[in-house]
Amino acid sequence: MRIVPSLVLLLCAGPALGQPAPASTAPEPPSIARGAELWGKCRACHTIEPNGRNIVGPRLHGIFGRTAGTQPDYRYSEAMKTSGLIWTEETLDAYLAATQDFMPGTKMYGGLAIPQDRADLIAWLRQQAGSSR
Numbered sequence: 001m002r003i004v005p006s007l008v009l010l011l012c013a014g015p016a017l018g019q020p021a022p023a024s025t026a027p028e029p030p031s032i033a034r035g036a037e038l039w040g041k042c043r044a045c046h047t048i049e050p051n052g053r054n055i056v057g058p059r060l061h062g063i064f065g066r067t068a069g070t071q072p073d074y075r076y077s078e079a080m081k082t083s084g085l086i087w088t089e090e091t092l093d094a095y096l097a098a099t100q101d102f103m104p105g106t107k108m109y110g111g112l113a114i115p116q117d118r119a120d121l122i123a124w125l126r127q128q129a130g131s132s133r
């Protein structure tokens with residue numbers, strides 16, 4: 001049974017290395033209600049309504065399926081504009097986990113360090129933001 005301690009070590013080492021964890025690693029199923037509360041961490045800079053305005057950051061309506069940095073009435077960083085990234089649950093999770101590491105030069109700082117928080121918020125965003133496709 002010598003394999004067991006090294007397996008435990010491996011499982012613990014992953015998150016400790018600070019790598020962006022996919023939403024699926026969240027321990028609990030996503031809670032949309034918690035996600036709604038966590039939106040409080042975004043709403044100072046973002047709106048979610050269909051005709052919401054840009055604040056410090058761009059409106060996020062229709063974000064899923066859209067290419068990053070393509071809202072015509074918002075001035076994005078070069079990093080965001082040229083990223084070619086498509087917003088999905090996975091890419092949003094990775095961005096929110098470590099904005100500057102994931103996209104060096106982005107104008108957005110912060111995010112959500114805890115995988116469960118990201119899973120909850122993304123589930124809520126999924127429900128609220130609609131899809132651009």
Ligand code: HEC
Pocket residue numbers: 041042043044045046056057058060063067068069070071075076077078079080081087092096105106107108109110111112121
């Ligand atoms: C202090 C202000 C601020 C906060 C708080 C903030 N953002 Fe941002 N966000 C920005 C800015 C500024 C940009 C534009 C980044 C760029 O151009 O590099 C941005 C860009 C984005 C984008 C890319 C939009 C697009 O059109 O491609 C997403 C998605 C996003 N933010 C999600 C979030 C979420 C979810 C939260 C809450 C956890 C959040 N942001 C919190 C300022 C903020």
